[in-house]
Amino acid sequence: MRSSNPVFSRRGFSRDNGYAGFNTAPQAGAAAVGTQGGNPYATNPYAQQDLQQGAPPQAPVTTGRMTMDDVVLRTGTTLGVLIVTAALAWALLPVDDANIGRSYGIGIGAAVIGMVLALIQSFKRTATPALIVSYAAFEGVFLGVISSIVDNRIASGAAMQAVIGTLAVFAAVLVAYKAGWIRVNRRFYGFVMAATLGFVLLMVVNMLFAVFGGGDGLGFRSGGLGILFGIIGVLLGACFLALDFKQVEDGIAYGAPREEAWLAAFGLTLTLVWIYMEFLRLIAILNSND
Numbered sequence: 378m379r380s381s382n383p384v385f386s387r388r389g390f391s392r393d394n395g396y397a398g399f400n401t402a403p404q405a406g407a408a409a410v411g412t413q414g415g416n417p418y419a420t421n422p423y424a425q426q427d428l429q430q431g432a433p434p435q436a437p438v439t440t441g442r443m444t445m446d447d448v449v450l451r452t453g454t455t456l457g458v459l460i461v462t463a464a465l466a467w468a469l470l471p472v473d474d475a476n477i478g479r480s481y482g483i484g485i486g487a488a489v490i491g492m493v494l495a496l497i498q499s500f501k502r503t504a505t506p507a508l509i510v511s512y513a514a515f516e517g518v519f520l521g522v523i524s525s526i527v528d529n530r531i532a533s534g535a536a537m538q539a540v541i542g543t544l545a546v547f548a549a550v551l552v553a554y555k556a557g558w559i560r561v562n563r564r565f566y567g568f569v570m571a572a573t574l575g576f577v578l579l580m581v582v583n584m585l586f587a588v589f590g591g592g593d594g595l596g597f598r599s600g601g602l603g604i605l606f607g608i609i610g611v612l613l614g615a616c617f618l619a620l621d622f623k624q625v626e627d628g629i630a631y632g633a634p635r636e637e638a639w640l641a642a643f644g645l646t647l648t649l650v651w652i653y654m655e656f657l658r659l660i661a662i663l664n665s666n667d
Contacts, residue, residue, distance in 0.1 A: 442629075442632045442633065442634065442635060443628055443632075443633045443634060443635050443636075443637050443641070444629060444635075444638075445625075445629060447635055447638035448625055448629075448638045448641045448642065448645075450638070451639050451642035452641070452645050454510070455509060455510065455513045456513070456646060458510055458514050458517065459513040459514070459516055459517040459520070459646065459650075460517065461517065462513070462514045462515075462516075462517030462518050462521065463518070463520045463521035463524065464521065465517075465518075465521065466483075466517065466518040466520075466522050466525070467521040467522075467524065467525045470484070470518075470521070470522055472522070472525050472526045472529055477526070477530075480525075483522065484518060484521070484522030484523055487515040487516070487522075488515070488516070488519035491512050491515035491516040494508055494511050494515065495512050495516075495643075495647065498512065503636065504636050504637060504638075504639035504640045505639075506639050509639055509642065509643045509646075512643070512646075516646075516650060520653070520654075523654075523657070524536040524657060527660070527661050531661045531664055532661055532663075532664035535657060535660045535661060536657070538656070538660055539653050539656035539657040540653070542611075542652075542656040543649060543656055546611065546614065546618070546652055547618060547649065547652075549615075550615050550619055551618075551622065553619075554618075554619050554622045554623075559619045561619050561620060561622075565616075565620075566620065569613070569616040569617070569620065572609075572613060572616075573613055576606070576609060576610065579595075579597055579606075580597065580606075582594075582595065583595045583596075583597040583598060598658065598662070599662060599665075600662070603658075604659065604662055604663065607655055607656075607662060608659065610651070610655035610658075610659075611655045611659070613651075614648060614652035614655060615652070617648040618648055621645055621648055624641070624644070625645075628641065
């Protein structure tokens with residue numbers, strides 16, 4: 378199972394990654410260990426190895442392996458940097474009539490740099506904390522500027538509403554995932570990927586029509602269609618979160634190296650930024666239609 382998140386897709390937490398201690402081929406003694414609920418991922422390879430050697434099953438070695446605490450700490454660090462730089466951009470880059478052009482230009486430049494850093498990290502085989510933290514810093518500058526523009530010039534309070542909406546989606550998906558209400562399997566993965574591909578293609582076509590034809594393009598980001606696609610964007614972000622939770626859970630279960638927690642933090646940050654931007658865009662559309 379691979380996530381739709383480009384970070385996890387590139388180096389997903391799966392059995393074929395070659396993490397030490399996890400065998401992909403069936404082993405003797407697997408039947409004695411059994412699979413829980415018919416899930417082949419539940420087989421304990423350490424127990425398999427001990428059974429082959431005629432020794433009692435031993436607990437797996439966890440030294441140097443990724444834990445949930447590692448993921449939480451790295452994610453908190455990445456989001457903390459993003460929030461701090463967003464707050465600084467909001468405070469130091471005014472968006473009044475005299476300064477909006479300069480501030481917007483800086484925000485777009487930061488977004489481009491952040492995107493380049495994200496692509497570099499996505500195609501690297503190992504996590505580079507400096508790249509991930511730098512991405513968060515530049516992405517924070519962009520979010521600070523764009524949030525200030527929407528909040529001050531379109532809809533007062535939009536940024537806080539978008540933050541609350543993002544936190545609500547995160548909490549709801551986490552509860553639903555842990556309760557088993559969301560079943561992340563290959564069918565779910567295929568559906569999310571197909572829906573995401575269609576969504577992104579439509580947004581690209583709409584952007585091209587807006588650039589070369591002027592106006593709102595095909596209208597996918599304004600009016601009634603804009604509201605519909607904004608809701609779809611938030612729902613896709615929620616699906617990404619479920620996929621990311623599954624990948625983190627599998628990474629811990631399969632004994633991924635501790636440094637992989639940075640990739641988990643990076644992927645979760647990308648998804649949360651997606652959801653926040655969709656909420657911000659949706660709020661702006663709703664207020665512009667008043």
